[in-house]
Amino acid sequence: MKERELVIVGGGPAGMAAALAARAAGVEDVLLLERDQYLGGILNQCIHPGFGLHHFKEELTGPEYADRFIRQVKEDPGIEVSLRSFTVKLTKDKELSYLRPGAFEEVKAGAVILATGCRERTREMIPIPGTRPAGVYPAGLAQKMVNLEGWLPGKRAVIIGSGDIGLIMARRLALEGIAVKAVIEIQGASRGLVRNVVQCLEDFAIPLYLRHRVRAIRGRDRVESVEIARVDGDLKDIPGTDLEIACDTVLVSVGLIPENELLEMAGAEMDRRSNTPIAPEINRTSIPGIFACGNACKVYDLADWVTRDSELAGKMAADYLGSLA
């Protein structure tokens, strides 16, 4: 088994910031494993502006923000990037296995940083009755289809959930000529940034139905409508407030779950509710020498804060490795 000083899993903003910070703190050998064919993580599909206001004091799109780190990572002779490398196993002794085209690799690390990001909650994770027609997508997946693959999901859309991803996708679909009929939010206020409510909904006259829930998604082969109702303070339907909205597409934007199967596999203590590591300090886990950062550690609103805290993770890993010497 090959030995490496520091192995980082995940080449999004968290993994890249951690790699650069570890190098700045004296780590000589970093292996960065990314399952996708590009570095940048979720930023590659976030083509809207709003990134970097804190870290770079200028407004960038997601790919522009990522590019600033990708350049530094590629220029650093102490960081080996392995793309299309899917880490499938991690032990508490910091042994990792990963698959890359044509090979199964095993490596033993002095320290490990997990920067594996989040995945989206799906329709199945919230109770929405009705039929199972085509046309229901997680919002982030729809974002990838539209922004990276050039597909439009439909012509008339309803979005469930008013967090930042739902708001940004409402504007994105409107800009592509899709009629966004409504954004439905069960709480009394949007969970997204105020600037996103203004710039993504109000500026496009997209209605936001607060204190409403989707009672059913209807349609045989393809979505035909959603049925919504107003809810009271206990989130119970108020009789007589039903409304049917015709649409052919539903985007579900109801939260993210940190992707921490590797950490769990290694035997780290986990908070079952949030799927994040239990530890006294940010970026640490219950296993010495295994760290977690970025959205894998907690769900962040802004990539700038991911960068800030992940730099700290790189420094922590360097200190840990220094303490072994």
Ligand SMILES: Cc1cc2nc3c(=O)[nH]c(=O)nc-3n(C[C@H](O)[C@H](O)[C@H](O)COP(=O)(O)OP(=O)(O)OC[C@H]3O[C@@H](n4cnc5c(N)ncnc54)[C@H](O)[C@@H]3O)c2cc1C
């Ligand atoms: C729709 C949307 C809009 C957003 N808008 C903004 C905004 O306007 N401004 C802002 O500042 N922030 C925004 N964000 C938030 C920001 O993009 C995220 O906080 C940030 O990208 C998280 O970084 P990360 O590196 O932790 O995770 P990610 O970017 O998700 O990167 C994780 C990486 O790990 C890789 N990976 C996972 N598991 C494995 C494995 N087993 N083996 C190998 N590789 C693996 C993944 O392929 C991925 O590349 C937005 C996010 C979304 C989804």
